[in-house]
Amino acid sequence: MQQLEALLREASDLAEGVIAPSAAEAEVERVMKICNACRYCEGFCAVFPAMTRRLEFAQADIHYLANLCHNCGACLHACQYAPPHEFAVNIPQAMAKVRGQTYSDFAWPSSLGTLYRNNGLTVALALAAGLALFLMMALAKNGTLFHAPLAGDFYAIFPHNLLVSMFGPxxxxxxxxxxxxxxxxxxGISAGDPNAAAIAETAHDVLKLKYLDGGHGQGCPNADDASTLARRRFHHLTFYGFMLCFAATSVATIYHYVFGWAAPYALTSLPVVLGTLGGIGLLIGPAGLLWLNVRRHAQHGDAAQKPMDRGFIALLLLTSATGLALLAGRDTAAMALLLAAHLGAVMALFLTMPYGKFAHGIFRTAALLKWAIEKRAPNPVGVGSE
Incomplete structure (x- = not known):
């Protein structure tokens, strides 16, 4: 009889479009209810004050809170109910598992959401190497893999319009x-309409990486409970390094199409200076994040996502390393070889972006914007206090 009732409930849910929670979502719901009764960590980050505005946690709430979590680990080290306690409350790990699920569930096209589970270090490196090798073979066939120095003229190797047709789509x-x-x-999370104040606060929190301070300004704790700002600083170097490289490409595009100034550009030009600074940031930041990822305590996140994390970090490292090597060797006979290696790494990075770790920054920004909107609204009736 109980099995029949369960089947009838499941059929009813399917008819109404209700999707049963996954094991990861059910675990977040369980630990959130425990945390909501304790509230010791309420001042640590945005997750806990957002939690206190709820008595029940629907699937949309779980998705929202999971992406609001920055996985700093401070709550795990402060929690009296953390493993080996019988309650086994591990917020960073529970949230990380749901975050990975949301990337897949909300992927577009939805049929490609499964790529998140296969986007690992081996795939990333193989894709970059394969694309670079393909370009090298094409150059070798044309007899241009090694050449007389071309004063940094990349378009003598790959014409500008060809590169645009490759990377534009x-x-x-x-x-x-x-x-x-x-x-x-x-x-899905019913975020509401953003206003100027909420957008400004979100931009501030994103640019500052506010919630990687551990809730007390000392950073994320290590396995030995010692806090460090290293993770926040390496994230900053990675983020701003990427943005500087993007700015370099944008400025070069303006130079080319608006002013008619074709590459190559001088070492002191704005695109080259921005690209060099960005490349250095993208070298130091990802290297530091990879080091921290290897050393991080197993309870701080979802071990199943480490291959995806490391694949993304490796592609960032390859992109910056090959880019700086190309800059250093652009006036040599090996420029074409270095250019092929760099383009292979960049193409691999872009191809994996929608279905890899890059998505976490986009989803987390959306969650932070919802929190900035939500905190300005009155508490739901019967929840919390004004």
């Missing part, structure tokens, strides 16, 4: 896939 697909994915997530 990929960049457009990445933007559309990530945009539609996060839009679906935004609708």
């Amino acid at each position: 990929v960049f457009l697909f990445v933007a559309v896939a990530l945009g539609l994915g996060v839009a679906k997530f935004w609708r």
Whole structure:
């Protein structure tokens, strides 16, 4: 009889479009209810004050809170109910598992959501190497793999229009896939309409990486409970390094199409200076994050996502290392070889962006914007205090 009732409930849920919670979502719901009774960590980050505005945790709430979590680990080290306690409360690990699920569930096209589970270090490196090798073979066939120095003229190797036709569609697909994915997530969590104050606060929190301070300004704790700001600093170097490289490409595009100034540009030009500074940031930041990822306590996150994390970090490292090597060797006979290696790494990075770790920054920004909107609204009736 109980099995029949369960089947009838499941059929009813399916008819109403209700999706049964996954094991990861059920675990977040369980630990959130325990935390809501304790509230010791309420001042640590945005997750806990957002939690206190709820008595029950629907699937949308779980998705929202999971992406609001920055996985700093401070709550795990402060929790009196953490393992080996029988309650086994581990917020960072529970949230990390649901975050990975949301990337897949909200992916666009939805059929490609499974790529998150296969986007690992081996795949990332193989893709970068394969693309670079393909370009090298094409150059070798044309007899241009090694050449007389060309004074840094990349377009003598790969014409400008050819590069645009290769990377333009990929960049457009990445933007559309990530945009539609996060839009679906935004609708799912019923985030509401943002206002200027909420947008400004979100931008501040994102640019500052506010919630990687451990709730007390001393950073994320290590396995030995010692806190450090290293993770926050390496994230900053990675983020701003990437943005500087993007700015370099944007400025070069303006130079080319608006002013008619074709590459190569002098070492002291704005695109080269921005790209060099960005490349250095993208070298130090990801190297530090990889070091921390290898050493991080197993209870701080989802071990199943480490291959995806490391694959993304490796591609960032490859992109910056090959880019700086190309800059250093652009006036040599090996420029074509270095250019092929760099383009292979960049193409691999872009192709994996919509279905890899890059998505976490987009989804987390959306969750932070919802929190900035939500905190300005009155508490639900009967929950918390004004």
